[in-house]
Amino acid sequence: MTKIGLLHTGIRNEEKLLLQAANTQGVELNMIDIRSVKLTPSNVSEWDSYDVFLERSISSVRGNAVISFLSDLNLPVINTQSVMEICNDKFRTACILEAHNVPVVRSILVFNEETAKEATKELGGFPVVTKSREGSWGRLMALVNDADALESVFSHRAFMGPEQSAVIIQEYINKKESRDIRAFVIDGRCICAIYRTSPHWITNTARGGVTSNCLVNDELQAICKAASDAVGGGILAMDIFETDSGYVINEINHTMEFKNSEDPTGVSISGEIISYCRNYNA
Amino acid sequence: MNYHTANGDQIEITSQIIGDITVGEVVQSIEGEMYEVRNIEDTNITVELIQVEEDWGE
Numbered sequence: 001m002t003k004i005g006l007l008h009t010g011i012r013n014e015e016k017l018l019l020q021a022a023n024t025q026g027v028e029l030n031m032i033d034i035r036s037v038k039l040t041p042s043n044v045s046e047w048d049s050y051d052v053f054l055e056r057s058i059s060s061v062r063g064n065a066v067i068s069f070l071s072d073l074n075l076p077v078i079n080t081q082s083v084m085e086i087c088n089d090k091f092r093t094a095c096i097l098e099a100h101n102v103p104v105v106r107s108i109l110v111f112n113e114e115t116a117k118e119a120t121k122e123l124g125g126f127p128v129v130t131k132s133r134e135g136s137w138g139r140l141m142a143l144v145n146d147a148d149a150l151e152s153v154f155s156h157r158a159f160m161g162p163e164q165s166a167v168i169i170q171e172y173i174n175k176k177e178s179r180d181i182r183a184f185v186i187d188g189r190c191i192c193a194i195y196r197t198s199p200h201w202i203t204n205t206a207r208g209g210v211t212s213n214c215l216v217n218d219e220l221q222a223i224c225k226a227a228s229d230a231v232g233g234g235i236l237a238m239d240i241f242e243t244d245s246g247y248v249i250n251e252i253n254h255t256m257e258f259k260n261s262e263d264p265t266g267v268s269i270s271g272e273i274i275s276y277c278r279n280y281n282a
Numbered sequence: 283m284n285y286h287t288a289n290g291d292q293i294e295i296t297s298q299i300i301g302d303i304t305v306g307e308v309v310q311s312i313e314g315e316m317y318e319v320r321n322i323e324d325t326n327i328t329v330e331l332i333q334v335e336e337d338w339g340e
Binding site for chain 1: 297298299300301304306307308316318332
């Protein structure tokens with residue numbers, strides 16, 4: 001029987017769904033609260049009894065540290081350290097997708113207001129979106145409509161520490177029907193997708209976006225496969241915009257939330273994740 | 283279920299609970315704050331406010 005170590009911090013409904021799915025499939029799944037672990041190279045025996053680890057930490061600082069530790073011990077972790085490192089960094093994700101000819105929202109990384117103005121012009125002018133390299137749920141994202149707003153963004157960021165001096169200036173995509181797509185991709189296959197609809201320009205379900213089923217057509221399947229291959233595969237959630245020229249990737253999440261998506265899609269995402277873990281061959 | 287902090291403040295939660303509530307579970311109050319379940323005794327559930335980290339969630 002496969003033995004999975006589920007690495008977690010706080011337990012969300014996603015983790016409970018994964019536990020239920022493991023029970024249904026007869027898989028041994030042990031919950032490991034990584035807030036209370038002590039990582040030393042000398043306690044390898046504590047870890048090597050598992051067939052695979054599934055990283056589900058809410059905190060990326062803790063999650064990334066544990067993934068790196070286990071990877072250095074050559075223990076199998078989903079997602080891999082490489083995938084985690086790419087997807088943690090929105091700008092790096094964009095660069096890698098671009099390098100692999102995967103359609104992606106145009107982004108320019110800048111470090112001050114003057115270059116931000118130049119980048120805005122290169123992207124076709126206002127409005128643009130500013131965002132940090134890391135972050136989720138739309139935090140520290142801003143829709144910037146004019147030069148005054150751009151100045152405000154940089155004046156605020158000056159007090160946020162050196163990490164926040166790197167700002168992504170991103171082309172603003174006017175969403176069709178006020179919605180975007182979140183596609184759930186496992187091992188290069190889009191297993192299901194939802195529309196996230198919101199009157200607000202940020203559509204995250206954690207911020208009130210309403211979910212509905214999105215049928216997976218060949219074009220959506222193809223861009224998901226290409227994006228998955230580009231970043232290294234595994235279990236991914238892709239945020240995708242619909243444009244007149246086709247789909248474009250916005251971001252890729254490597255520790256996805258999905259509790260609001262099983263009902264509208266009718267797909268047991270948790271079950272698919274556990275199945276992938278069972279058959280995972282590092 | 284009666285959700286409250288250690289000092290007795292009542293918390294009204296909005297989270298949908300799947301299955302049984304468990305220690306360590308994260309719940310959200312109607313004000314939008316995040317709490318973690320610390321103790322469960324029958325229907326009395328003690329929660330603790332947790333700080334939203336910069337890298338919180340997805």
